[in-house]
Amino acid sequence: MIHCLRPLVAVLAWCAPFASALSAADWPQFRGPAAAGVDARVALPTTWDVATGKNLRWQTPIPGLAHSSPIVAGDRIYVATAASDKPADLKVGLYGDIASVNERDPQQWRLIALDRATGKVIWNTLGLEAVPKVKRHTKASHCNSTPATDGNRIVAIFGSEGLFCFDRDGKLLWKRDLGPMDSGYFQSPTAQWGFASSPIIHEGKVIVQCDVQKDSFLAAFDLADGRELWRTPRADVPTWSTPAIVETPGRRQIVVNGWHHTGGYDLATGKNLWRLDGGGDIPVPTPVVAHGLIYLTSAHGTFRPMRAIRPDATGDITPADPGQTNASIAWAHARRGNYMQTPIVVGDLLFACNDGGILTCFDAKTGDVKYSERLSTQGQGFSASPVSDGRHLYFASELGNIFVVPVADKFSVASTPSLPETCMASPAIADGMLLFRTRGHVIAIGAGR
Structure with a gap:
């Protein structure tokens, strides 16, 4: 069991500089x-x-359609949504339709605070009401980005409608226009799919990755007043990945996923430190750090690499083939990566589940494959990223079926409980509770009730 606790200890130590208003029990992004x-x-x-209430703490209806995940700070759970007077259609499953939803109904982008113990709505604040500037994909929503908090302030990206900051009482403190967040397939620019990269907060800075059809950028804003601190242009295809902070002796960097420009940027100035070209041409998963390595994956097109990058990388580290290694790439597989899900490291094992439900377990340090097995034979899609309590992994299918997999280098499925609705959002963990954002609810699962 001790090996399962190591990632948590490392994470808490990493978060200490900016978590003055947060506790170990929080889930801030x-x-x-x-x-x-x-x-x-x-x-x-x-x-x-x-249905029977077994291990159900509470469930709370949430208006609108959104794939934004819940976050937790103190006694509050925060969730963002986009609501309309008309019910929004959602098409889940495995399919290749690149079309956008043809709707022009006004949306209300809202941030909602729930009581952590009971699920009761504390406040429901309207950030903006408008007709969306950009269309969404048939599987997406107008509110895909997950908020972030430092415990006192909550920031949320409402797509092309901008970056919004609220206080704990739901008061809108400031907002910033990020420009049109036109995300879609680079080979068909008219196919708009909706923005999904989430903001992160580090030491009073709000970091946003805005990779869109044109005028892409990585930027830092002051959490206190929304003032822009720096902005670095990026030249890449649209991505849906959330950036990550990586701190090593003498270097603090922001790592971003991409196709032509995966890379690291200096946290203080936004200067590019290293770059990596190639891989999957629709990058979605977020970079993950463990064992002194940065794990990056992307998929679609010819390659779907899974790679472990050393954080002291400098300059162009692109190999001749995505499956090759070099001084900055510790290990790599050209065709074992993920399309939608962010991988997860528990102990010495790295788990990665693709959108078709094939789960691959790697040795996180060496890249050796321990197993690669299919979670489900029903042809379900998997978009939500997994979470773990150090003992089991929780994989949510789009249909709301949850696959509970033991943390081990041998494949098995411990149980397959379900949710009553479709589930596209990645779950959160709050001090012994699993928080699922389903089609119309936040559902809290916890032992003892």
Whole structure:
């Protein structure tokens, strides 16, 4: 069990500089502290039944359609949404349709605060009401980005409508126009899919990665007043990845995923430190750090690499082939990566599940493949990223079926509980509770009720 706790200890130490208003029990951004997806302090239930109430703490209806994940700070859970007077259609499953949804209905972008213990709505604040500037994909929403918090302030990207900052009482403090967040397939620019990169907060800075059809950039804003601190142009295809902070002796960098420009940027100035070209041409997963390595993956097109990068990389580290290594690439597989899901490291193992439900377990240090097995034979899609309590992994299919997999180098499925609705958002963990954002609810699963 000790090996399962190591990632949590590392994550908490990493988050210490900017977590003065946060506690170890908080989940302040997409996939929790450092996007690690792990909270090993309390064992989570492996079975539940929402209909009968077994291990159900509470469930709260949430208006609108959004794939934004819940975040947790103190006694509050925050969730963002985009609501309309008309029900929004959502098409889940495995399909290759690149079309946008043809809708022009006004949306209300809202940030909602829930009581952590009961799920009761504390406040429901309207950030903006407008007709969306950019269309969404049939599987996406107008609110895909997960908010981030330092415990006192909450920031949310509402797509092309901008970057918004609220206080704990739901008061809008400031907002910034990021320009048109036109994300879609680079080979068909008219196919708009919706923005999905989430903001992160580090030492009073809000970091945003805005890779869109044109005028892409990485930028830092002051959390206190929204003042732009720096902006670095990027030349890449649209991406949906959330950036990550990596700190090593003598270097603090922001790592971003991409196709032509995966790379690291200096946290203080935005200067590019290293870059990596090639891989999957629709980058979605967030970089993950463990064992002194940065794990990066992307998919679609010819390659779908899974790679481990050394954080002291400098300059252009691009190999001749995405499966090759060099002084900056510790290990690599050209065709074992993920399309939608962010991988997860628990102990010495790296787990990666692709959109078709094939789960691959790697040795995180060496890249050796321990197994590669299919979670489901039903042809379900998998978009939500997994989380873990250090004992089990929780993979949510788009249909709301949860696959509970033991943390081990041999494949097995411990249980397959379900949710009553489709599930596209990555879950959160809050001190022994699993928080699922489904089609119309936030559902809290915890032992003892």
